[in-house]
Amino acid sequence: MQSISCEVLIIGGGATGAGILFDLSQRGLKVVLVEQNDLGTGTSGRYHGLLHSGARYVVRDPASAKECIDENLILRRIAPHVIEDTGGWFAAFPQDDPNYVPLWLQGCAQAGIKVEPLTPTQALREEPHLNPQVRELYRVPDGACDSWELLHSLVQGAAALGGRTLTYHQVVGIDVREGRVKGAYLLNRHTGEELQVEAQVIVNAAGPWAGEVGKLAGLKIGMSLSKGIMIAMNTRWTNVIINRLDKPGDGDILVPVGTVAVIGTTSVTVDHPDDRSITPKEVSEMLDAGEVMIPDFRMGRALRAWAGVRPLYDPGGAVSTQTHKEAHDEHVAEADDEGRFITRTFTSLDHADQGVEGMLTIVGGKLTTYRQMAEKISDQVCRMFKRENPCRTAETTLPTPEWLHRGKKHHTLPRRLQALEHAATQKPLICECEIVTRTQLEHAIHEGGPGVSLDDLRRDLRVGMGPCQGGFCAYRTAGVLQELTHLSREQAVEALRDFVEERFRGNRPLLWGHQLRQALLDESIYRRSLGLTPNPALEGETKHG
Amino acid sequence: MDDVLIVGAGWAGLTAAAFALEQGAKIRVIAQGIGSPAITPGWISVLDGAQGDLHTALADLVAHFPDHPYALAGIESVTAALQTFEAFSAKIGLPYAGSLAHNHRLISPLGGLQSPAYVPPGYRASAGERPLMVGFRGWRDYYPALSGENHTLIDLDVLNRQWDAPPTEIARSFDYPEVRAHAADQVCAHLNRLKGVSAVGFPAVLGLSHPSEVIADLSQRIGLPVFEVATLPPSVPGTRLFNLSRRYLLDHKVRLQIGHPVIRGLIEGDRVIGVEVAAAGKPERFRAAAVILATGGLYGGGLFSDDRGQVWEPIFGLPVKHEPDRSRWFEGRMMSPASHPIHQAGISVNHQMQPLSTQGEVFAAGLYAAGHVIAYPTGTPSPLETYEGVALATAYRAVQYALGKT
Ligand SMILES: Cc1cc2nc3c(=O)[nH]c(=O)nc-3n(C[C@H](O)[C@H](O)[C@H](O)COP(=O)(O)OP(=O)(O)OC[C@H]3O[C@@H](n4cnc5c(N)ncnc54)[C@H](O)[C@@H]3O)c2cc1C
Numbered sequence: 001m002q003s004i005s006c007e008v009l010i011i012g013g014g015a016t017g018a019g020i021l022f023d024l025s026q027r028g029l030k031v032v033l034v035e036q037n038d039l040g041t042g043t044s045g046r047y048h049g050l051l052h053s054g055a056r057y058v059v060r061d062p063a064s065a066k067e068c069i070d071e072n073l074i075l076r077r078i079a080p081h082v083i084e085d086t087g088g089w090f091a092a093f094p095q096d097d098p099n100y101v102p103l104w105l106q107g108c109a110q111a112g113i114k115v116e117p118l119t120p121t122q123a124l125r126e127e128p129h130l131n132p133q134v135r136e137l138y139r140v141p142d143g144a145c146d147s148w149e150l151l152h153s154l155v156q157g158a159a160a161l162g163g164r165t166l167t168y169h170q171v172v173g174i175d176v177r178e179g180r181v182k183g184a185y186l187l188n189r190h191t192g193e194e195l196q197v198e199a200q201v202i203v204n205a206a207g208p209w210a211g212e213v214g215k216l217a218g219l220k221i222g223m224s225l226s227k228g229i230m231i232a233m234n235t236r237w238t239n240v241i242i243n244r245l246d247k248p249g250d251g252d253i254l255v256p257v258g259t260v261a262v263i264g265t266t267s268v269t270v271d272h273p274d275d276r277s278i279t280p281k282e283v284s285e286m287l288d289a290g291e292v293m294i295p296d297f298r299m300g301r302a303l304r305a306w307a308g309v310r311p312l313y314d315p316g317g318a319v320s321t322q323t324h325k326e327a328h329d330e331h332v333a334e335a336d337d338e339g340r341f342i343t344r345t346f347t348s349l350d351h352a353d354q355g356v357e358g359m360l361t362i363v364g365g366k367l368t369t370y371r372q373m374a375e376k377i378s379d380q381v382c383r384m385f386k387r388e389n390p391c392r393t394a395e396t397t398l399p400t401p402e403w404l405h406r407g408k409k410h411h412t413l414p415r416r417l418q419a420l421e422h423a424a425t426q427k428p429l430i431c432e433c434e435i436v437t438r439t440q441l442e443h444a445i446h447e448g449g450p451g452v453s454l455d456d457l458r459r460d461l462r463v464g465m466g467p468c469q470g471g472f473c474a475y476r477t478a479g480v481l482q483e484l485t486h487l488s489r490e491q492a493v494e495a496l497r498d499f500v501e502e503r504f505r506g507n508r509p510l511l512w513g514h515q516l517r518q519a520l521l522d523e524s525i526y527r528r529s530l531g532l533t534p535n536p537a538l539e540g541e542t543k544h545g
Numbered sequence: 546m547d548d549v550l551i552v553g554a555g556w557a558g559l560t561a562a563a564f565a566l567e568q569g570a571k572i573r574v575i576a577q578g579i580g581s582p583a584i585t586p587g588w589i590s591v592l593d594g595a596q597g598d599l600h601t602a603l604a605d606l607v608a609h610f611p612d613h614p615y616a617l618a619g620i621e622s623v624t625a626a627l628q629t630f631e632a633f634s635a636k637i638g639l640p641y642a643g644s645l646a647h648n649h650r651l652i653s654p655l656g657g658l659q660s661p662a663y664v665p666p667g668y669r670a671s672a673g674e675r676p677l678m679v680g681f682r683g684w685r686d687y688y689p690a691l692s693g694e695n696h697t698l699i700d701l702d703v704l705n706r707q708w709d710a711p712p713t714e715i716a717r718s719f720d721y722p723e724v725r726a727h728a729a730d731q732v733c734a735h736l737n738r739l740k741g742v743s744a745v746g747f748p749a750v751l752g753l754s755h756p757s758e759v760i761a762d763l764s765q766r767i768g769l770p771v772f773e774v775a776t777l778p779p780s781v782p783g784t785r786l787f788n789l790s791r792r793y794l795l796d797h798k799v800r801l802q803i804g805h806p807v808i809r810g811l812i813e814g815d816r817v818i819g820v821e822v823a824a825a826g827k828p829e830r831f832r833a834a835a836v837i838l839a840t841g842g843l844y845g846g847g848l849f850s851d852d853r854g855q856v857w858e859p860i861f862g863l864p865v866k867h868e869p870d871r872s873r874w875f876e877g878r879m880m881s882p883a884s885h886p887i888h889q890a891g892i893s894v895n896h897q898m899q900p901l902s903t904q905g906e907v908f909a910a911g912l913y914a915a916g917h918v919i920a921y922p923t924g925t926p927s928p929l930e931t932y933e934g935v936a937l938a939t940a941y942r943a944v945q946y947a948l949g950k951t
Contacts, residue, residue: 280871284852298852429709430685438685472777475654479688489691493655497880504879512850512871516887520844521584523879527929529586529775531653534882 001194006032006164008381009184009199011171011213013037014044015147015367017205018154019374019393025163026396027382027389032197033155033163034186036170038459040151042207044367046276046308048230048264049255050241051075051083051143052368055090055115056248058107059100065111071369072141078371079398082149086256088142088241089123090115092135093292096246101136104245108140115140127238129294142241144257147367152401160399169195174202174217174359181217181358190451201381204361208273208309217356221349223363224314225271229278229307230264231286231510233300234467237261242293251289260303263290267310276307278509301467302510313347313363348377358384430480431473433466438480445484452485454478454499469515470503471522475530497535500526547573547800549947550833552807552820552860553847555580556936557916558839559790562799563633564626564944573800573831575807575822579787581845581936586775587749587782588661588668589630589641591623591648591934594926599645599662612922614935617896618942623934626941627663634665637789638755641665652676652746654774656692662934665782666757667749667773674744678774679732686712687748687776695739699731716753716781725759729766742769749773749781756785810836810861810912817912820860835911835947838863838900839940842891842917842928856890858918863892864903866920884927891920898943913943 008024010017013035021033035041054068076083092101108115116139123137124130155165166186172194173185183198204221206213214221236256244252255262263286283305290297346365351357362377375391382389430436444460445452454477457463463477464470474496482492504519511519526532549565551558554576565572595602603623607616615623624645634641643649643663650672651659658672680689682698689696701715702724718724736742745767752759764771773782794801808828809821819832838860840847850856854871858864867890868874874887892914893901900908916936921928928935944950 280852280854287852302852475688475777476685479685479691482688482690489656489694492691496655500879504875508875511874511887512852512854516843516850516874517846519879520887523885524584524844524929525778526880527927528590528659528932529777529780530655531657531659531775532655532880533657534878534880538878 001196003196003198004032005183005198006030007199007385008032008201008203009034009197010203010205011184012042012205012207012209013039013151013155013165013167014042014205014207015040015151015154015370016044016207016362016365016373017203018151018158019370020203020205020362020377021163021165022154022158022161022398023371023374023378023391023393024381025158025161026392027378027387029381029385029387031158031163032199033158033165034169034171034184034197035165035167036189038167038456039155039165040148041459042209043308043311044147044151044207046230046306047147047367048228048253049144049147049257049262050253050368051145052366053088053113053140053142054111055088055104055108055113055140055142056243056253058111058113059103059247062107062111065107065113067372068366068368069111069113069141071372072143074371074394075145075368076143078394078396079150079153081400082146082153082398084144084146086142086144086240088140088243089118089137090140090243090245091123091130091137091293092245093131094133094135095292096135096244098135100246105138113140127240129237129296130242131293131295136245138245140243142243144241144255145367149401150398153398156401157396157399171213171216174213176217176356176359179355179357181356184216201358201360201384203377203381204359205377207363208311210311210361210363212273214351214361217351217359219351219354219356219359221361221363222314224269224312225273225275226310226312227268227270227275227307228265228310229282229286229305230262231283231302232257232260232262232304233290233297234260234303235300237294237297237300244293251286254290254293261300263287263297270309273309273311276309278305278307280509283509301514303467304465304506305509306506311363313349346373348373348380350380430476431461431463431466433468433473434462434464436461436463436473441477441480442484445481450485452481454481454495455502457481458499458502464499464503467515467518469507469518469522470499471518471525474499474503475525493532494535497532500532547571547831547833549573549835549837549944550575550820550831551837551839552576553580553839553841553845553916554578554787554801554803555839555841555845555916556582556585556933557841557940558837559787560626560630560633560937561837561839561915561940561944562794562801563790564629564941565948566794566797566799567629567633568944568948568950570948572794573802573833574794575802575805575820575831577806577846578804581841582783582787583780584778585780585783585932586659586661586668587665587780587784587786588649589627589643589663589933589937590930591627591645591662592926593648593660593930595648597647599648603645606925610922610925612920613925614919614921614939615931617894617919618898618938619896622942622945623938626937627934629941630937631663633790634786637793638757639665639785639789640757652692652772652774654687654692654748654776659775665786667751667760667782668775669770669772671744671746671772674770675741676744676746676772677732677736677739677742678746679728680748681715684715685709687774689746692746692774695742697732697735699728699735702727711779712748712750712776712781713753713779713784716750716784719750719752719759720754722762725763725766729763732767736767736769744770744772746772746774748776750776753781753785753788756782807840807860810838812861812909816910835913837913837915837940837943837947838918839915840918843887845917847916847918848890850890858892861900861908861912863900863908865890865892867891884925884929886923888928889921889923889925892918894919897946898939899946911947913947915940915943
């Protein structure tokens with residue numbers, strides 16, 4: 001078994017882990033981050049996309065609101081390239097409780113969030129799709145934040161300082177001897193090989209999986225997992241983020257992201273971090289909520305639905321005294337079904353208490369506050385190494401990922417359109433919906449290296465993510481992949497089948513109307529035109545269920 | 546006033562027109578767009594899964610499922626429809642070949658097998674061959690390496706300009722002898738280096754207007770049988786059928802109005818009297834003694850659905866049978882062995898192809914339905930496996946009753 005060594009091993013390639021990697025690298029520690037999939041495939045890639053102003057929390061969670069606005073202003077300074085300054089509105093509709101408004105205004109004033117009133121007439125001139133029955137509106141400094149770019153900025157910034165990132169490496173074991181952490185065992189998910197990492201300190205930043213990672217070290221970390229769903233509609237209904245000016249509830253925020261608008265979200269307790277199911281009922285409720293803000297909302301085409309799981313800490317009463325604890329999340333603490341008051345917190349734990357020295361865990365929080373979370377836990381790590389290097393992340397501008405400079409940011413539409421229009425020799429468009437050319441595909445296959453999967457290409461290039469749901473481009477992508485990587489025919493067909501199922505899983509909650517028609521066309525293409533058959537290995541399963 | 550007005554120009558609508566023409570009727574076809582032939586492979590699936598004799602398999606199917614469209618139309622309609630269609634296809638210069646004795650065994654683009662009952666020129670029995678699969682370098686819609694062990698890419702002159710040419714565009718170029726000669730030369734050069742190849746497979750783009758001659762010419766130049774493999778839509782074989790049928794029907798005075806959305810059915814008392822078509826200004830009305838609704842299912846556009854799980858038929862407002870719980874519309878996987886329950890959605894009809902009301906009574910005299918707007922009972926083979934067979938059989942049956950021939 002190969003082995004590497006470092007001072008600090010970080011588990012989890014979400015915003016929290018990447019933030020810690022950058023912070024500790026800047027403080028001169030030798031750090032390795034491991035992520036079981038690609039970067040940002042956990043909650044950080046399945047979130048609502050909002051750079052919170054904090055205004056959502058001012059009434060029930062003033063401390064958290066303060067944190068958000070502080071970090072909001074810092075992030076605008078250090079990472080302007082990942083933020084689209086859409087601004088946000090809080091808008092009160094006839095359904096909303098008028099008594100909430102004065103409370104909210106007072107909260108904003110206390111938290112130091114700048115709000116500016118605007119009249120419905122003004123608002124409708126700026127955003128003509130908005131429900132004309134809107135009563136009252138205020139501007140707040142919300143923004144849209146691209147977590148994928150943020151993560152890559154952090155990882156690249158860390159790399160320049162010697163911080164290493166291993167993706168597709170899953171921590172499968174943690175080595176604890178005589179009450180001390182010694183290192184961890186990793187499984188390379190592409191090759192199946194094992195790798196040993198020696199480390200003096202391990203930081204568990206595995207988000208909703210923090211409990212599972214804890215188990216590997218024999219620790220019990222009480223987690224409360226809260227699932228939320230979001231739906232992307234193919235119309236960018238507004239250019240500004242719309243929040244309902246009422247108590248936080250389901251589907252009360254609409255975020256414009258690129259060419260789409262994302263409505264969200266919900267809060268349902270789940271047992272497992274991988275439970276990301278979405279029911280038709282939840283979808284219909286989101287659309288109902290969207291119609292409060294945008295009357296024609298339902299007429300748009302729902303492109304994608306996804307769910308993320310909030311990694312909330314639930315100690316069951318026993319919280320250690322040095323725990324940093326604040327109410328958090330885009331849903332303010334709400335009474336649950338049994339009337340129990342659940343607070344959403346970000347918490348750092350030192351497991352020395354439970355007899356495992358050198359192991360820290362950080363859970364909860366928001367993407368907006370990743371930097372502050374990283375600062376807190378990095379301070380703790382530095383104390384363990386008896387180093388006094390102060391945190392400098394609030395003053396350091398993050399690098400723009402190299403691929404953004406080289407125009408190789410495959411996944412934004414304007415860039416791809418530009419590349420397409422300016423290319424000297426054009427190559428076939430593989431995916432018409434997301435405008436991906438064969439050249440880009442070849443590039444991505446090349447850069448993905450051995451073992452690159454159709455699903456990696458989907459995430460990188462967004463192949464198959466448009467309205468056609470991959471009906472055409474799945475086959476084309478499989479064909480090109482086979483040509484370039486010399487997969488066997490069977491492997492290529494298997495990859496195609498996996499891709500089809502992956503897209504189907506993503507689309508299934510949204511199959512009605514046009515999208516249903518498209519799915520039925522795609523099924524006909526796969527089964528009839530291409531002769532794709534069910535996976536023989538799964539054929540034995542029961543037919544109905 | 547027309548004898549019969551057919552709404553839809555997919556497999557059911559087009560063949561209904563062809564069948565009605567046999568009877569010498571005055572026919573009008575109104576359709577929103579080119580229908581299913583352009584997106585289906587162009588062959589006729591009667592019962593893809595059947596091993597051996599299809600008569601037996603069909604008899605079995607209708608015995609098990611008395612509400613299956615085949616059972617409602619009757620097996621005699623299946624056989625009569627296929628015979629009549631075979632004759633029609635020969636007349637339009639696109640002779641389909643097949644029988645109910647057994648399904649064909651065609652090589653699929655992914656190297657598997659496809660098993661339709663009747664096939665147009667190009668799709669010829671090819672399993673058991675040792676084929677060389679040929680694709681076009683730089684063309685995005687076909688990858689021969691996925692089809693078979695022996696494969697090669699050749700250059701097509703036209704592709705220098707048209708890297709993303711749709712299949713129909715490539716097909717049009719094969720109508721020219723120069724293009725065929727250039728392709729054949731490259732294939733022959735490759736064949737010289739291979740042993741034991743018994744046939745040459747191309748994506749289904751070998752000519753648009755006269756494919757039989759194009760394919761014969763290519764195999765003569767190459768010196769081996771040449772066959773076609775289905776690929777991504779728009780389907781060339783389906784487009785050939787549509788184009789050639791259209792020309793034939795127009796030549797025989799059928800009024801074909803494509804691009805005209807029917808918005809409403811007209812009913813007077815208990816009879817259908819015609820339909821209303823969207824037009825600039827005010828809607829236009831067309832009267833007919835009988836109307837055949839061949840608008841397709843959810844996939845064809847004859848049925849609509851929404852996020853709450855409702856499914857409706859927009860033209861006549863016919864009651865639709867369907868699973869009301871949207872979370873049950875699909876099985877666990879897209880490629881599940883069992884058919885997805887949503888495929889069953891459709892209207893109920895009687896043995897005369899007359900749509901029924903919720904009470905099970907004839908909805909309106911003179912109104913008939915054909916094709917995939919009709920419901921399937923639970924547990925039947927996927928409608929994708931009986932796709933064209935059902936369209937033809939129900940169209941045939943509907944025409945017989947609409948014209949009072951039985
Ligand atoms: C529905 C929803 C909407 C949200 N919207 C917003 C918003 O608009 N704005 C905002 O600021 N915040 C929002 N949040 C909160 C925010 O997304 C999360 O707080 C944040 O992304 C958490 O990041 P993380 O790095 O802690 O966890 P994650 O992003 O989940 O990262 C953990 C990573 O650890 C990896 N991992 C797990 N186990 C292992 C292992 N054994 N080995 C290796 N790797 C492992 C996982 O693959 C994962 O990538 C939202 C949250 C949800 C659920």
